[in-house]
Amino acid sequence: MDRRALASYRPTKPEVAVFVSGVTSMGLEILAVRIVAPQFGSHIYTVGGILTVFLIALSLGYWQGGKRASLATNRQMSWIMLATAVYVGIVIYAGDLLLAYTSTLPLPPRYASLPAVIALFGPPTYLLGFISPYAAELSQKQGVGEASGHVYALGTIGSIVGSAATTFVLIPAMTIETIGLLFGFVLVATAVGLTLPGLPRKPTMASVAIAVLLVVAAGVSPVALDHRGDIVYEEHTAHQHLEIVDNGDERTMYLDGSRHSATDLSDPDRHVFTYTRYFHLSMLAVDDHQDVERVLFVGGGGFTGPQDFEQRYDATVDVVEIDPAVTNAAEESFGLEENEDLNVYAQDGRQFLENTDETYDVIVLDAYKQDQVPFHLTTVEFMELASDRLSDDGVLYANVISAPSGSGSEFYRAQHRTMETVFPDVYSFRTSPSSAIQNIQVVATNADSDLSQADLERRNAERDLGVDLADAVDNRMDYPNTDDAPVLRDDRGGVDELLDPMLGQRYVIEETDGSGSNGTLEPDVEPESPTESDAATTPGLSAVPSGVR
Template sequence: METLRERLPRRLTKPELAVFVSGVASMGLEILAGRIVAPEFGSSIYTWGSIIGVFLAALSLGYYVGGKRAAIRATNERMALLLLATAAYVAALIFAGDLLLSSMSVYPLPARYASLPAITLLFGPPTYLLGFISPYAAELSEKRGVGQVSGHVYALGTIGSIVGAFGTTFVLIPSLSVELIGLVFGVLLVATALAITLPSPSRKPAVAVAVVALLLVGAVGAPSMGYSVNGEIVYQTQTPYQELEVVDRGDTRTLLLDGQRHSAMDLDDPNRHVFEYTRYFHMPYLMTEDVDRVLFVGGGGFTGPKRFVEEYDATVDVVEIDPEVIDAAEQYFGVEESSQLNVHNGDGRQFLEQTEETYDVIVLDAYKRDKVPFEMTTVEFMQLTSDRLSDDGVLVANVISAPSGPASQFYRAEYKTMAQVYPQVYSFSTATPGVVQNIELVATKDDRRLTESDLHERNRQREIGLDLGDEIDTYESPPPTDDVPVLRDDRAPVDSLLEPMAGQRYVVEETTTASDGDGSRERAARVT
């Protein structure tokens, strides 16, 4: 019968502490892996499946090898060295993770497997080392009986994993950068290693603690001098949805979300369209006449909304799901709410379902190359946009895909889906044919289809604040859609449609300012 002493709470033993912390670190690193890998390979189901598979495989191998060695090698000092080796690898990830990631993206693998080598290199070794901790701790446990020992170790490791999952997801990622989260885990591992060797650590683990601590500090300090390959870092944070950076390079300020350039602003001319694709947001003014109210779904750096407010006598609503993006736009991109500009924090589809407003133009700018909210791609959603548009309203969707080839599947499926609701759908490419780029889909309720010549004529006749002649020249013929599905709420295989784009270069064209005799105008010049 269990004694009263055995029932009373007690402090964790050193092996138990090691197991708990290894659980925290392994699950925390697994959650963090998604943020680290996403800028290069996206965050599709294939990326997350690879992350989970690699972590499970590495842990299993660590359990197996550690179990074979535990009987003769398990000591508190060796567990401390394993934790320190893991922390040293974390320091390497902090310092050179981006370099390692890009170097592992060159293997000619099918798109769905492209992330496997990088995930294996970046996260396999530290997870493998953490796998040794549980069998070592079981060997050193004070519990009696194999069942009791194994159950106790499994429970502590699982509790640690729960803490690591919830802590990383709800506390660390919304509050800290990827580098600082890595530092948190590294410091936790070093502190635990030191704790389990006290009160009289031998020389080897004591020196190792000092060395690894210095590595962690150096790894975080080196890139924190305020500069990255993209330019001078003005602001950086982890939001509940993505990693956000504001970077200055020359006279251009850029908003990066999960490492991808999302919006840019000319510091000398804040309302100029820096990215070529944002000029296409004005295309509805050639397809309809009276535009009194406009909705942007997705804010980013608010390039389109700011220009619309400056250029037109129209009320502009913007709905953005990430409050940190709104804050960054207000602080670093000159966004100010007014009687003409209304900013809403929320989900785009929910906003459209709940609003009673009718819009003349709706611009969908919430898609990313690798992260597309499927609920805003379906025929049901397109019908919702149509219901919220006036009789001659226009829908614009900024789709990231390729105009042709294997990487065009998402674009062609979205075109087919929009065509189920809108009588006319037009598409305009923004870069060299065949590469992944921004493709602008424009849908109208008008039964008559406008030709390229019609648009050029309207461009000459109408004063809309900028010349769209070059943009009209990118007018595309309707793409073939027989081999792609109509996207529906109950079946929208967006991940599989995005899969062929994995590992391909995403091309964004920028504009330059050139004099044309009557002042200055924006001119496209490709910058990838």
């Protein structure tokens, strides 16, 4: 098509319908990840399940639409658009209830999200699949090949627009409900356009009714009691679903449905999550904690750990948090204040280390999740980079979510073996007496340290850290058997397979007793599988909860 022909080109009604169906189907597919992830997690099984359901539904729609295409009319496509808009309204209104109900079905964890994805997104995607064969039948192009190629091109262009707009524009700027409402209105407007200029009575009345239904669905949601407490802030960021929840005096940050930080509003010095107190083990591993001048945290969350270090030690603390919205929430709800001793960088942790010229005495790696570990932060190449950025006697501290033994320990043992290929000495500390999935703290030293249990006990007694780590030292683990564990490398995948045995297993987060004491600990068990959780809280980064900060 030359420039003059392109300038004078006016799309036909079927062509507009194909373009809109492409925009909407791909937009819903991107949106599905954000809707389903808080309940079932954003691991490969959830994302892969969404892709599979959408492709199956579209294929069935293409097939059935092709069989009925000989009877296609613009009015029929209008009704298909309206029916799809109705189902989008159902997704907006009852999506959370459908997610909670389907999460209780007794399915293996890797398949747990499929019923929800099928129920929420199968029907509208199936309906949208009818549009392309109908449009090909109504096309003004000469020949089947030209008509089909034209329709496929328009649909693909629409999919590109829907994918890019939803990912880079809509999700960062709008709520899930607003985006769904926008898609619904686009479908209704297209349905009306397909009937112009006649505006038949039934389609017109139906369009108005469905537009009202969409507004009501977006403005009113089913009332459900949230056992976690009062949601005081909520945002769908470019990376995840962020919530701040108050339950009595405890304020908790949830990311994709799982707890990542907590603070006691009545006792800010209390370490709500036990393992954040274990961060100070790094100060027992260095030769002299008073010589620690610079600390790096990879992963900020609510910044409870970084703020604690900045207040306790005469050191500069740098924090790399990839999600700026999380940092903003920490400033608003967790008292974060940047100053000359506490610096925040909105970057990927590995990219930051590759580009910085700073040398750190301690690096705290707190970016792992149980079901979604940043692979590039686990490999031997990353460990070598971290070692290069540490001082000669520096310490790398990693919060690893895993079981201490058994099938759920595969990732921990692989991470331990990977770290010991780079660092002379590696020590591990469990945070729970149980054998369940928990926060295992792995400490690696850049110099030969050969610290015995007695050495750690003596340093804990002699060093004025303001934190008693006696129980943490007592929880030191024996050296794991890593003979069958792989060394993680950039050019070799494998983390997903290592995490797979943990799906569905219980995850225990230890908390202090609430009195401000760091002594007696009670396990706070976070439900793991859909069969163990209740309707309001089934985790997804919660069928497989992630780590906490």
